[in-house]
Amino acid sequence: MRISQLDGRRVALWGWGREGRAAYHALRSRLPRSALTLFCSVEEAADARGLGDPLLAIETMASAERLAAFEFVIKSPGISPYRAEAQAAAGQGTRFLGGTALWFGEHPDARTVCVTGTKGKSTTTSLLAHLLRAGGHRTALAGNIGLPLLEALDPQPMPEFWAIELSSYQTGDVGASGARPEVAVALNLYPEHLDWHGSQARYVEDKLRLLTEAKPRIAVLNANDAVLAGLRLPDSEIRWFGDGRGWHLRGDALWRGEREIMDTAGLPLPGRHNRGNLCAVLTAIEALGLDAAPLAPAAASFRPLPNRLQPIGRRDGIDYVNDSISTTPHATLAALEVYAGRRIAVLVGGHDRGLDWQAFADAMRRQAPVAIVTMGQNGPRIHELLAPIAAQSDVRLSAARDLGEAMQQARAALGAEGGVILLSPGAPSYGPYKDYVARGRHFAELAGFDPEAISAIAGLGIA
Template sequence: MRISQLDGRAVALWGWGREGRAAYHAIRSRLPELALTLFCSHDEAADARALGDARLAIETAATAERLGAFEIIVKSPGISPYRAEALAAVEQGARFLGGTALWFGEHGDARTVCVTGTKGKSTTTSLLAHLLRAGGHRTALAGNIGLPLLEVLDPPQPPEFWAIELSSYQTGDVGASGARPEVAVALNLYPEHLDWHGSQARYVEDKLRLLTEGKPRIAVLNANDAVLAGLKLPDSEIHWFGHAAGWHLRGDALWRGDREIMDTASLPLPGRHNRGNLCAVLTAIEALGIDAAPLAPHAASFKPLPNRLQPLGTRDGIAYVNDSISTTPHASLAALDCYSDRRIALLVGGHDRGIDWQAFADAMRRRAPVAIVTMGENGPRIHALLAPIAAQSDFRLSAAKDLAEAMAQARAALGEAGGTVLLSPGAPSFGPYRDYVARGRHFAELAGFDPDAIVAIDGLGIA
């Protein structure tokens, strides 16, 4: 849908975070006289009223009855369309769209590479932009990574390519826009965001909508993911990574088919999974018609993203690694694999979305760190799973009421021998923190580092 098609219709905005504000300004840039209604929290209402927009009505109760009064509702990504009031509004004739759908409606001819996956999508999207730029291609880096697409609705000098990260909250917007991505990359699928999607099956279905409904010209898929490996996409050409015929790893060596390209051991891509995602990036670049092999060595100059296995430094013989973006048990296990040669005190726990931690607990029978400290809303549930395993093993298990206490317990567990405190919580930050960035900042502060120095993502926007 084009923004111009909202003219003359009953339109509401739902949510006033960064995405909601971007949607407001984008609509206003095209339709300055359109009457809009904003549904937001009491705290957000004052900020919206400060705009002084006489054509913007502000309400703080998004009931089914009120939502159902609108034809189009532009919804912020964090608001689930499966909420009872949203489902009731749809029955009354309301249609929900996200800002991503509006952007694609305006950029149907753009050369887009959309990246999704449970783990690694931000690093993959950023690395994609980095390598394309290294090859002399003007490229935009935007989307879920930290720059809403509607904030770059009308760039003065359009890029040649768009590297776009999409969360499971946004993947359905691509198909809803009527546009078709040139390339879509799917990295992996693990249980995630079950509170938003309602079930693991629906999460997988929603995640795959980028492929099944977006119908990209080329789909770049992970040959080693069981769900993706069995996917049928009659409207797309499939290019595989992680397969011997394409880009893949053999140990630390990067191969293209039967040709060895380079060693990846020294690349600033922590963990084998991230180096595996380099294969996804190179496959996507080839899908754009570009020779990827000469660009692969430029991965050496990539700057790792904050809050993603981010080494902060060492204080008093203890190193600190910030993996605050880790929101699944699978991510915590991957983080432990990256540091299997170190004495690790692992901090886990946060907002409880009902995700099963049994596989994580089973793995601790074979490869536990020196210590595990549980915290947060689901901390007691994780602790209960681990307690009988710890009783028969040599790792130290403790429980903390918050991050500060968890840090103190982790340091004590490492003792004079030192080691690494690894924040890889495997759960969202909601409750004590606004988001994973705020949690990472607090971790850095507690460790004795400047939180302002760790948060910037290089390369956002167009370059």
């Protein structure tokens, strides 16, 4: 859908975070004289009123009745369309769209590579942009990674390629736009965001909408993911990564089919899963019609993203690692694998979305770190699950009221021998923090480092 098609229609915005503000400015740039209504919180309303826009009505109660009064509601990604009021309004004909759908509607012919997956999508998207730029291609890095697409509505000149990260909140918007991505990359699927989607089955369904509904020209899929390996996409060409048919790893060596390309052990990509994502990136580059092999060595100059297995420094014999973006138990297990063989105190817990931590507990029976500190809303539930394991092993299990106390307990558990304090919560930050970035910044501050110095995402935007 083009923004111009909203002219003269009853249109509302729902949400006033960065995505909501981007949607407002995009609509205003195209429709300067259209009346709009904004649904937002009381705190956000004061900021919106500061715009001084006489054609913007502001309401702080998004009821089903009020939402149903509009033909189109442009909602922020964090607002679930499965909420009762949204479902009721949709039943009366209201159409809910996200900013991603509006951007694709404006740029149907853009050369886009859309990346999704439960874990690794930010690093993969950023690495994709890095390698394309290393090959001399003007490339945009945008989307869920930190730059809403609508903030890049009219770049001049247009990039040759768009590397776009999409969360499960946004994947459905691509198909809804009527546009067709050139390439879509799916890395993996684990239980995630169940509070937003309502069930694991719906999460998988929504995640796969980037493939099943948007119908990319080429789908780049992980051959080692059970769900993706069984996928059939009659409208897309499928290219696999992770096995001998294409880009894959043999130990630390990177191979293209039967051709060995390079050693990946020294790359700034912590963990085998991240080096595996390099295979996804190279497959996507080939899907664009480019020669990927000469670009692979440029991964050596990649700058790892903040909050993703980010080493932030060493103090008093302790290495501090910020993996605040970890929001699933699977991500925490992957982080622990990276530091296997080290003395680790891991900090877990946060907002409780009802995810099952049993697989994590089972893994702790086989190979537990020196210490596990639970915290946050689901901390007590995780602690209860791990208590029988701790009673039969040497792992030190403790519970903390907040991140500051968790850090104190982790330091005490490592003692004079030192080791690694790993913040890999396996849960969102909602509650005490605005987002995972704020949680990571607080972790850096508590460790005695400058939070400003760890926060910048290299390469965001167009270059």
